[in-house]
Amino acid sequence: MRSRQLRARDMLRGDLEGEELERYVEERVVMTNFDKMLGWARSNSIFPLTFGLACCAIEGIPMAAVTARYDIARFGAEAGRASPRQADLIILSGRVSIKMAPIIRRLYDQMLEPKWAISMGACSSSGGMFSNYAVVQGAEKFMPIDVHVPGCPPRPEAVLYGFTKLQRKIQGNPDQGWRARYGAHGTEEWARGGPRGEPSAEAAKAYLAARELIVSA
Amino acid sequence: MAELAERTEVMTVNIGPHHPATHGVLRLVVDLEGEVVKDLRPIIGYVHTGIEKSCEDKSYWKVIPFVERMDYVSYFFQMEAFCGAVERMIELEIPPRAKYLRTIFLELNRIHSHLVWLGTTALDLGAISMLWYCFRERERILDLFEMATGQRMHTRYFQVGGVIEDIPLGFEAKLREFIADMPVRVGQYQALLDRNEVFLSRTKGTGIVSRERLLELGVTGPLLRAAGEPWDLRKAFDYLAYPEMDFKIPVGTVGDNYDRYRVRVAEMVESTRIVEQALDALPEGPFIADDRKYVLPPRSELSTSMESLIHHFKLVTEGYRVGPGELYYAIESPRGELGCFVLADGSAKPARVHFRDPSFVNLQAFRDMSVGSYIADMICSLGMLDPILGGVDR
Numbered sequence: 011m012r013s014r015q016l017r018a019r020d021m022l023r024g025d026l027e028g029e030e031l032e033r034y035v036e037e038r039v040v041m042t043n044f045d046k047m048l049g050w051a052r053s054n055s056i057f058p059l060t061f062g063l064a065c066c067a068i069e070g071i072p073m074a075a076v077t078a079r080y081d082i083a084r085f086g087a088e089a090g091r092a093s094p095r096q097a098d099l100i101i102l103s104g105r106v107s108i109k110m111a112p113i114i115r116r117l118y119d120q121m122l123e124p125k126w127a128i129s130m131g132a133c134s135s136s137g138g139m140f141s142n143y144a145v146v147q148g149a150e151k152f153m154p155i156d157v158h159v160p161g162c163p164p165r166p167e168a169v170l171y172g173f174t175k176l177q178r179k180i181q182g183n184p185d186q187g188w189r190a191r192y193g194a195h196g197t198e199e200w201a202r203g204g205p206r207g208e209p210s211a212e213a214a215k216a217y218l219a220a221r222e223l224i225v226s227a
Numbered sequence: 228m229a230e231l232a233e234r235t236e237v238m239t240v241n242i243g244p245h246h247p248a249t250h251g252v253l254r255l256v257v258d259l260e261g262e263v264v265k266d267l268r269p270i271i272g273y274v275h276t277g278i279e280k281s282c283e284d285k286s287y288w289k290v291i292p293f294v295e296r297m298d299y300v301s302y303f304f305q306m307e308a309f310c311g312a313v314e315r316m317i318e319l320e321i322p323p324r325a326k327y328l329r330t331i332f333l334e335l336n337r338i339h340s341h342l343v344w345l346g347t348t349a350l351d352l353g354a355i356s357m358l359w360y361c362f363r364e365r366e367r368i369l370d371l372f373e374m375a376t377g378q379r380m381h382t383r384y385f386q387v388g389g390v391i392e393d394i395p396l397g398f399e400a401k402l403r404e405f406i407a408d409m410p411v412r413v414g415q416y417q418a419l420l421d422r423n424e425v426f427l428s429r430t431k432g433t434g435i436v437s438r439e440r441l442l443e444l445g446v447t448g449p450l451l452r453a454a455g456e457p458w459d460l461r462k463a464f465d466y467l468a469y470p471e472m473d474f475k476i477p478v479g480t481v482g483d484n485y486d487r488y489r490v491r492v493a494e495m496v497e498s499t500r501i502v503e504q505a506l507d508a509l510p511e512g513p514f515i516a517d518d519r520k521y522v523l524p525p526r527s528e529l530s531t532s533m534e535s536l537i538h539h540f541k542l543v544t545e546g547y548r549v550g551p552g553e554l555y556y557a558i559e560s561p562r563g564e565l566g567c568f569v570l571a572d573g574s575a576k577p578a579r580v581h582f583r584d585p586s587f588v589n590l591q592a593f594r595d596m597s598v599g600s601y602i603a604d605m606i607c608s609l610g611m612l613d614p615i616l617g618g619v620d621r
Binding site: 067069094109141142 | 293
């Protein structure tokens with residue numbers, strides 16, 4: 011560590027020359043392609059929309075996750091924007107009522123590409139406990155969602171975890187589920203519809219089709 | 228001058244439902260003449276969740292998590308309003324320890340709610356650091372909630388008959404640490420705001436509504452107390468451990484936004500005192516009533532007592548029945564009178580659960596607070612009104 015610092019100092023003074031200089035540059039240069047660099051830059055400079063719906067807003071990006079203990083600035087997303095035209099991440103924090111859904115869709119449409127959406131909490135992911143006339147049963151019914159954060163409401167840590175998942179997705183390296191990591195395809199609940207736990211004919215077909223997609227991607 | 232008047236025209240501006248200063252999804256349609264608010268129409272319903280309707284097809288003990296999510300900053304109060312109403316209908320006496328525990332958690336929740344209010348309102352007025360300081364203390368309260376209940380928000384801690392679990396080991400020490408700190412912290416907030424010229428000139432003399440008008444509108448809570456009416460259900464009614472507590476009701480004089488700020492900040496200190504007294508006087512004994520018809524038997528009894536197993540099964544599958552009748556039970560929430568009306572038809576599910584939410588009623592005063600003032604003062608008044616839209620729309 012110390013020697014690296016000393017070499018950096020020498021470099022700044024212009025003392026490094028020839029082979030030493032070449033080695034210095036080689037150690038510090040990372041070769042990548044432009045897309046990866048762009049993804050890295052984007053994922054670490056997200057401007058979230060300061061948008062709150064209900065309970066989750068207090069635990070999420072508009073409030074608690076921004077404050078000192080959780081400090082989303084560590085991930086470069088503390089610059090909340092009130093206008094959707096300046097934001098590139100919308101966090102649906104709370105229950106989405108039927109009256110609110112068109113407004114959320116309009117906000118999402120007003121955001122400029124590239125844009126992402128996190129659905130925070132059970133309500134905006136699936137309707138949560140409110141399976142009634144007033145609540146949209148999952149915001150995915152009217153807009154695309156990148157990351158779902160479970161909880162009612164999720165802890166701020168969970169929001170940050172979901173946010174880092176989104177960052178990896180933006181970098182073009184999305185976290186797959188545990189099935190992908192451990193090669194456990196075929197153990198899905200929907201794939202075990204038949205007698206004695208074997209997949210039903212339709213489930214097996216759907217599974218093969220899904221697998222095809224994953225493998226080809 | 229006449230030429231100028233001819234050229235002035237009313238402009239209608241839409242604020243919300245997505246707007247950082249409306250504290251939720253409130254929509255305001257404001258008629259402006261220059262910078263002066265001529266008329267104002269709040270439009271609500273953007274976070275209407277149908278909670279009251281959902282409560283009608285849940286058994287009584289399953290209603291508790293639903294009502295918590297109405298006013299999501301003061302969840303303990305909703306639980307107390309509902310559980311208290313049901314306890315009074317079935318005439319179930321809760322043990323003294325449960326009363327004191329509930330009082331402690333209610334007052335902690337009041338401090339929490341006022342902290343969220345202070346942080347966000349001061350943020351609207353440009354004092355961004357207040358959000359940081361207030362949320363620092365809020366995290367400590369949430370740590371206490373988490374310690375006792377396992378959840379930061381929406382704890383479902385209160386049960387019909389008491390509380391679900393006793394406070395854990397080490398809770399008391401941590402709570403004492405907090406109540407020793409809190410008055411100092413409140414002093415720090417006041418040091419930051421009380422002599423801040425910008426804050427003073429934006430709050431003093433703005434949003435004044437007379438006491439009589441507030442009473443006409445049915446406004447309660449800190450808004451009414453700031454106008455000089457010492458109405459507080461903690462003193463006026465006999466519920467939980469409040470009759471045994473020694474605390475003051477902070478009252479304002481003018482009824483402007485500055486008084487509203489001062490009343491709430493003083494309330495935080497008073498709540499700290501209540502928590503301290505309740506903790507000192509916390510009686511020993513059971514934390515939940517012993518009536519097996521309404522209260523789940525302890526887990527340990529299930530493997531030894533057949534009767535307990537039957538009661539457990541009965542309570543979990545059908546729930547308990549409440550005889551026909553109706554009851555209204557009101558408590559003092561951080562925003563005013565929070566009432567719960569329960570109509571029972573003799574089955575295991577309530578026929579109607581209705582909440583008188585203070586945010587909803589207080590929002591009526593917003594027009595009186597804002598008409599004739601500048602639009603910047605309107606934003607200040609909205610913050611000081613402290614509506615929680617989840618409670619308004621339910």
